[in-house]
Amino acid sequence: MATKRIGMEGSFAIAEAVKLANADVVAAYPITPQTHIVERLAELVANGELNAEYIPVESEHSAMSACLGSSAVGARTFTATAGQGLELMHEVLYVASSLRLPIVMTVANRALSGPLSVWGDHSDVMATRDCGWIQIFAENVQQVFDLVLCAFHIAEDPSVLFPTMVHVDGFHLSHVIESLYLLEQEEVDKFLPKYHHPYALNPDKPVTIGAFGPPNIYTETKKPQDIALRASKKVILQVWRKFSELTGRYYSPVESYKAKDADVLLLVMGSFSETAMMAIDKMREEGQKVGLIRLRLWRPFPFDEFRQAVAQAQLLIVLDRALSFGGPTGPVCSEIQAALYPLETRPKIISFVGGLGGRDISVPTFEDIIRRGMAKAKQGRLDELEMIEVRE
Amino acid sequence: MESLAIYAPRLVTTKEYLASGHRACSGCGEVLAVRLTCKALGRNVIIVNATGCMEIVSSQLPYTSWEVPWIHTLFENTAAVASGIEAGIKVLSRKGGYSQKTKVVAMAGDGGTMDIGLQALSGALERGHNFIYICYDNEAYMNTGIQRSSATPFGASTTTSPAGKISIGQTSWKKNMPAIAAAHDIPYVATACTSYPFDLMNKVKKAMKVEGPAYIHVLSVCPTGWRLPSDLTIKAGRLAVETGVFPLYEIEAGKYTLNFDFPQLRPVEDYLKLQGRFRHLSKEVVAQIQERVKAEYAKLKRKVIQGS
Numbered sequence A: 001m002a003t004k005r006i007g008m009e010g011s012f013a014i015a016e017a018v019k020l021a022n023a024d025v026v027a028a029y030p031i032t033p034q035t036h037i038v039e040r041l042a043e044l045v046a047n048g049e050l051n052a053e054y055i056p057v058e059s060e061h062s063a064m065s066a067c068l069g070s071s072a073v074g075a076r077t078f079t080a081t082a083g084q085g086l087e088l089m090h091e092v093l094y095v096a097s098s099l100r101l102p103i104v105m106t107v108a109n110r111a112l113s114g115p116l117s118v119w120g121d122h123s124d125v126m127a128t129r130d131c132g133w134i135q136i137f138a139e140n141v142q143q144v145f146d147l148v149l150c151a152f153h154i155a156e157d158p159s160v161l162f163p164t165m166v167h168v169d170g171f172h173l174s175h176v177i178e179s180l181y182l183l184e185q186e187e188v189d190k191f192l193p194k195y196h197h198p199y200a201l202n203p204d205k206p207v208t209i210g211a212f213g214p215p216n217i218y219t220e221t222k223k224p225q226d227i228a229l230r231a232s233k234k235v236i237l238q239v240w241r242k243f244s245e246l247t248g249r250y251y252s253p254v255e256s257y258k259a260k261d262a263d264v265l266l267l268v269m270g271s272f273s274e275t276a277m278m279a280i281d282k283m284r285e286e287g288q289k290v291g292l293i294r295l296r297l298w299r300p301f302p303f304d305e306f307r308q309a310v311a312q313a314q315l316l317i318v319l320d321r322a323l324s325f326g327g328p329t330g331p332v333c334s335e336i337q338a339a340l341y342p343l344e345t346r347p348k349i350i351s352f353v354g355g356l357g358g359r360d361i362s363v364p365t366f367e368d369i370i371r372r373g374m375a376k377a378k379q380g381r382l383d384e385l386e387m388i389e390v391r392e
Numbered sequence B: 001m002e003s004l005a006i007y008a009p010r011l012v013t014t015k016e017y018l019a020s021g022h023r024a025c026s027g028c029g030e031v032l033a034v035r036l037t038c039k040a041l042g043r044n045v046i047i048v049n050a051t052g053c054m055e056i057v058s059s060q061l062p063y064t065s066w067e068v069p070w071i072h073t074l075f076e077n078t079a080a081v082a083s084g085i086e087a088g089i090k091v092l093s094r095k096g097g098y099s100q101k102t103k104v105v106a107m108a109g110d111g112g113t114m115d116i117g118l119q120a121l122s123g124a125l126e127r128g129h130n131f132i133y134i135c136y137d138n139e140a141y142m143n144t145g146i147q148r149s150s151a152t153p154f155g156a157s158t159t160t161s162p163a164g165k166i167s168i169g170q171t172s173w174k175k176n177m178p179a180i181a182a183a184h185d186i187p188y189v190a191t192a193c194t195s196y197p198f199d200l201m202n203k204v205k206k207a208m209k210v211e212g213p214a215y216i217h218v219l220s221v222c223p224t225g226w227r228l229p230s231d232l233t234i235k236a237g238r239l240a241v242e243t244g245v246f247p248l249y250e251i252e253a254g255k256y257t258l259n260f261d262f263p264q265l266r267p268v269e270d271y272l273k274l275q276g277r278f279r280h281l282s283k284e285v286v287a288q289i290q291e292r293v294k295a296e297y298a299k300l301k302r303k304v305i306q307g308s
Ligand SMILES: Cc1ncc(C[n+]2csc(CCOP(=O)(O)OP(=O)(O)O)c2C)c(N)n1
Pocket: B030, B051, B052, B053, B054, B075, B076, B108, B109, B110, B111, B112, B113, B138, B140, B141, B142, B143, B144, B149
């Protein structure tokens, strides 16, 4: 195993993982803050370091469409996008999951227009919540590298065959340089099986892919799709376990930090979790029983792991980095409420929204969120969605 | 078999790659064109089909009419999906994971090609993928109920360009899609029509030999949408060619060839009067169309004479 730590930008670490996975086709269209990923991949192909076809398509809609084609013919396929690009792909995303094409995509999460913002938040992710992809959040550059490699393994497993997104906060992760451990090619070759789609397009064994479904059969195609996506969690866990045996780095669907004996839990997703940990540390020093929950697996939603992780807490404060305009709370918080509602005993839930359009959340702000959440819970103000640090 | 046209029809394969039992309307020119295309293509192809009549009539779950590998995903992305398949085959062949020389063939209607799919098509042609793109032009969005497209001819009544008290129906002239394809400087562009089956199959065979993008634009008579008795499909296609409304030509490496020349074009009225979609047209409008057809035909002939 590579034991040397090297410094690398998040985007380059993603490209490195794609190279080590020996991807066959990359079809992509540039958009900030995803650009460094696809530029680096183009460079690797141009230098013969990655033996792949790079398709410089004319739009994200075509990027994802080209990925459908290459994946359907049996080629290991990668793309990356962000914000508006993800939205332009929207209708194609559903086709990828419905046709069971294991495309791997990193999304350098970005706010949505308008006003135009190239900076990070989770508005783009949340708009694609129900598109049937496996969705995984990374928190630092090491995780980005690891999770992209694992994504190929998960997506292409014959019992899974679902496209997979790895979410990487725009700029906060795509553009930071951090130290990480890479893997050797031989290690990756041993870890990652070859991609073989059982129904790939081939004249020797003609198949019809993407037939039209009248009302008497559409539902029968959707139920197995949902069952299969839920069942993919088993494989996700297996792959992460196998990866930990190789690297000693362990991933789980719900990650906790100082949460075991905590009365109050904060829930975040993505790169902000590391700042949130510092706030937890500080408050712990002050004797407060607070902890952190980080949702790594967004789809399929890890109900069991999540319910278990928050079972002992009295209060759960959820920070969303996206709005659901006119909706009940932030989109993640709504899911959390739904996930806990059937339980007899459950923590109280408070919803905050912040970190929109690239606005940072500092350690003191996280502390403030937790304190305010506690105060609101005491006052019984559970039905309020609060946007933090908004200038009036 | 260099040129199917000079051999007897019985030399055409009896093998069907588009099985019968599909759900096309009777007299459908599009399904006939696809069937003939498939005969010319043979088995070593992967077909990418846009949303539209062809996809709907040939693929209703749990059945399929396709005896060759076939994929449908969306309406506007056919050329992009074909790009991905072509690139996939290329890299897998290089890495030893694919062992035959398969031609990728994209198929779409006029809407899927000239309107909503134009960007994806332009991108794929410009990038130079090795594939054939065939537009089956029935001159409207037939699948959704005869709405106008940019291929709908001037004066035609459709459900979104209806003829009315103060409208003649479609008020714009048909977009010249073969010229747009040719403007990408691709090796092969052709027009064809089901009423000239050997010419159509010949052109498909030619396109198969091309390295790089080939574009074929097939006029596909639609009795349902054109308000035409279903036994007149072939006749209407012939008249479209003989009146100069839809000339059959090829552009090979920029060089124009007119495959059927008519020194004396038949009057467009012979073509228009067969079809209910033109029934409302006044003599003046018919004359206007006649003028336009003449001028366009002369323009095409000049290109043929000049060679490009
Ligand atoms: C994005 C999108 N917009 C609209 C439609 C609805 N739609 C399906 S087929 C079609 C028209 C197809 O027309 P054309 O491409 O000319 O093919 P035809 O059916 O006439 O063969 C339309 C508008 C769709 N499926 N997807």
